[in-house]
Amino acid sequence: MPKQKDSKKIEAIHAAAMELVLKTGFISLRMADVAKQAGIATGTLYVYYENKEELINSIYLDVKREFAQLFAQQFAPEQSYYEIFKALWYSYFRFCESNPEKMMFVEQFLYSGYIAEEAYLIAENFFTPLNKFLESGKKQGIIKECNTEILKSHLQGAIHDTVKMCRKQKLELNEEDLKLIFQMAWDSVKQ
Amino acid sequence: MPKQKDSKKIEAIHAAAMELVLKTGFISLRMADVAKQAGIATGTLYVYYENKEELINSIYLDVKREFAQLFAQQFAPEQSYYEIFKALWYSYFRFCESNPEKMMFVEQFLYSGYIAEEAYLIAENFFTPLNKFLESGKKQGIIKECNTEILKSHLQGAIHDTVKMCRKQKLELNEEDLKLIFQMAWDSVKQ
DNA sequence: TTTGTTGGTGAATATATATTCGGTTAATAA
DNA sequence: TTATTAACCGAATATATATTCACCAACAAA
DSSP states (O other), rough: OOOOOOOHHHHHHHHHHHHHHHOOGGGOOOHHHHHHHHOHHHHHHHHHHHHHHHHHHHHHHHHHHHHHHHOOOOOOTHHHHHHHHHHHHHHHHHHHHHOOHHHHHHHHTTOOOOOOOHHHHHHHTTTTHHHHHHHHHTTSSBBOOOOOOHHHHHHHHHHHHHHHHHHHHTTOOOOHHHHHHHHHHHHHHHH | OOOOOOOHHHHHHHHHHHHHHHHHHHHGHEEEHHHHHHTOOHHHHHOSSSSSSHHHHHHHHHHHHHHHHOOOOOTTTOOOHHHHHHHHHHHHHHHHOOOOHHHHHHHHHHSSOOOOHHHHHHHTTTHHHHHHHHHHHHTTTSBOOOOOHHHHHHHHHHHHHHHHHHHHHOOOOOOHHHHHHHHHHHHHBBB
């Protein structure tokens, strides 16, 4: 009977919030600014979300899901472990490079005090495919016998900080650079 | 003639602010709370700092200087490049582990919109000894021919994310774990 | 076409937080 | 001792920002 909620608005709100976090930092993420950037009225935000905290958690889960999907793709059985690792690493790195607002958002809000413990735990579960992949590499003796969470932190931390530094210093990476950075990542985990 | 400013208060204010950032996140860093935690009146903060932004930048520079000092120590000439690298890596890792409030503070505020560009640039200069060390490793063919900023980001990102993850997941690292994590770091940069 | 319902609005309100300020205290020089 | 001056205090003020709400608009069922 009534008007329906507009899924395009949710997209616009999420994109607006992340854009603002990237540009001006999370401290200045104001509901009024988010609305303005999304092209809607402030009050409309509260049609879609109970409050600021819920909005932020919703974006968090959304983006984390997107990150996790990078690791969910299927690979041909003839591809070697190394080839799959390389494909996954490149896809993650490129995603961060092309979507710095998403990377920054999840990073900054994880320790902001805004993220509900529940949302964090749900998001962690998205990454079981990646965990399985790393564990199989250990079983096959291809990568180091190291706690999976440590392996992930090591790889992720290196990628994130590299991407952040490049943005800050306006450093453009060419194919050669990328090859080297990947080599560092692979060397760090390979047995 | 009058009362003098108290350098112990500055220490207390800095420690209080970092403690709060670690415990409750930067968004909820309130001047009144900082004062309370430091055991002084809110107004007293403004005797030592013009405003919140200045306070934060002051802490940033202070902590960055402390980080940089880890790399300023002198080494005996008979120590190999590997031994020095190892000593530096361990000292950085242990410092982050023992002072998570300092690590979190500089990380969170770098992209908060609070940090003045000037403070950032000053802090970068603290790290010339480390840059020189990495560059000499490249010249000697010991470590990879890779942009120094990338090398630093890679090493630092891996350490920070590992320490953060351990805190979040309440994972205690033993000597074996540390050895492995160091091995990953060394393997990633060594030629 | 009418009617009910919810989306949508943005100014008004409530609330939270940075900063100020008049008064008080303590250190120092005379 | 005493005078002077700045540290120190915390309630009061200014300001910034989340949230509400009275009203309007659009859509779907009747």
